[in-house]
Amino acid sequence: MNSLPIWLLQVSRxxxxxPHMARITLTSEDLRGFSLKEADQQVKLYFPRHGQPRPLLPEATESTDLMSWYQAYSAIPENERPWMRSYTIRAHDPATDSISFDFVLHQHAGPATQWAINAKEGDLLGAFGPTDYFARPKALSASVDEADWVLLAGDDAAIPGMATIIESLPAGKRAFAFVEIQDAADEQSFHTDGDLTTTWLHRGAAEPGHSDALARAIRAAELPEGNGFAWLAGEAGAVRQLRRHLTDERGLPKQTIDFSGYWRLKLTQDDAPTAEDLAEAQERLAEAQAAQSG
Incomplete structure (x- = not known):
C-alpha cells in the first residue's frame, strides 16, 4: 500500500x-473507499511521454515520503519524465470506483490537451492527490457558508472547478457566475440548490487570454450588500486583475477571495515562474501562515 496518494488510473470512458471540452472518466482499484471532501478538489495529473504506454513514475511504498518521491521524479530524464499538470476532479462515482476530469480543447494543444484528444479506453494516466499538501488555509465550504453571497468568475479552464462549487451550494445561497467561453455552443447546464445567476460571456474569435469580456462584466456587475466571497480562476494575469479590482475598488477583504491562475499567457507549467508568480506564491504562503496562527 502506498503512503502517498499516488494513483495509476485507466480510461474507462x-x-x-x-465543442471545446471533453470529459475523460478513469477508474482504478486504488480508488476504492475514496471520497471527495470538498468542491474544487485539485490533483496533479501525470501524462505519459510520446511512445510510453504509461507515465514513468517512481515507486511509492509504505515508507516513501513526499520529498524523496518528488526527488526521484525530478531525477527521471526530462525526455522521459511525465508532463505534470494541475486539474480539478469534476466528478466521483464510488459505485464504479471512477473519477472524471474535463479538458478544455485549446486551439494550440499542449501535452494534456493532446492526450485528451487522443484518449481511448484502456489508456493510463498518473495522479497525485487529493491530499492535504494542496489544502487551502480555510475550507472552501466554510468560506461559502459564511458568506451572504458568492461570486464565481473564470474562463473555460475554470468551468470544472466552478461547476463543482455550484453543485455544492447550500439551498438558497445567492451566487453569481461569470464565465468567459468562445460562443453559445460551449455553454453548459449547472444543477444546484443555490440561487444562481449565470452570465455567459462570448469572446468570439479572440483567443483565450486576449479578451477583456470577463473583466468588463465584473466591473459592470451590481453586487449585493453584505459579506461576499469570491472565487476566481483562469488565466493568471486576468485573475490578478480581477482580484485587484475586487479588493481595491469593491472593498472585498483579501481573505474572502480564493484565486487560482490555472494557466499563463504564452507560458506553460513547465516554464519558470515569473516575478508575479513568485510574488503571488509568497502572498499565499503569508495568508496560510496567518490563518494557521489565527
Whole structure:
C-alpha cells in the first residue's frame, strides 16, 4: 500500500460535452473507499511521454515520503519524465470506483490537451492527490457558508472547478457566475440548490487570454450588500486583475477571495515562474501562515 496518494488510473470512458471540452472518466482499484471532501478538489495529473504506454513514475511504498518521491521524479530524464499538470476532479462515482476530469480543447494543444484528444479506453494516466499538501488555509465550504453571497468568475479552464462549487451550494445561497467561453455552443447546464445567476460571456474569435469580456462584466456587475466571497480562476494575469479590482475598488477583504491562475499567457507549467508568480506564491504562503496562527 502506498503512503502517498499516488494513483495509476485507466480510461474507462470519453465523451465530448461541448465543442471545446471533453470529459475523460478513469477508474482504478486504488480508488476504492475514496471520497471527495470538498468542491474544487485539485490533483496533479501525470501524462505519459510520446511512445510510453504509461507515465514513468517512481515507486511509492509504505515508507516513501513526499520529498524523496518528488526527488526521484525530478531525477527521471526530462525526455522521459511525465508532463505534470494541475486539474480539478469534476466528478466521483464510488459505485464504479471512477473519477472524471474535463479538458478544455485549446486551439494550440499542449501535452494534456493532446492526450485528451487522443484518449481511448484502456489508456493510463498518473495522479497525485487529493491530499492535504494542496489544502487551502480555510475550507472552501466554510468560506461559502459564511458568506451572504458568492461570486464565481473564470474562463473555460475554470468551468470544472466552478461547476463543482455550484453543485455544492447550500439551498438558497445567492451566487453569481461569470464565465468567459468562445460562443453559445460551449455553454453548459449547472444543477444546484443555490440561487444562481449565470452570465455567459462570448469572446468570439479572440483567443483565450486576449479578451477583456470577463473583466468588463465584473466591473459592470451590481453586487449585493453584505459579506461576499469570491472565487476566481483562469488565466493568471486576468485573475490578478480581477482580484485587484475586487479588493481595491469593491472593498472585498483579501481573505474572502480564493484565486487560482490555472494557466499563463504564452507560458506553460513547465516554464519558470515569473516575478508575479513568485510574488503571488509568497502572498499565499503569508495568508496560510496567518490563518494557521489565527
Amino acid at each position: 470519453t465523451e465530448q460535452i461541448t
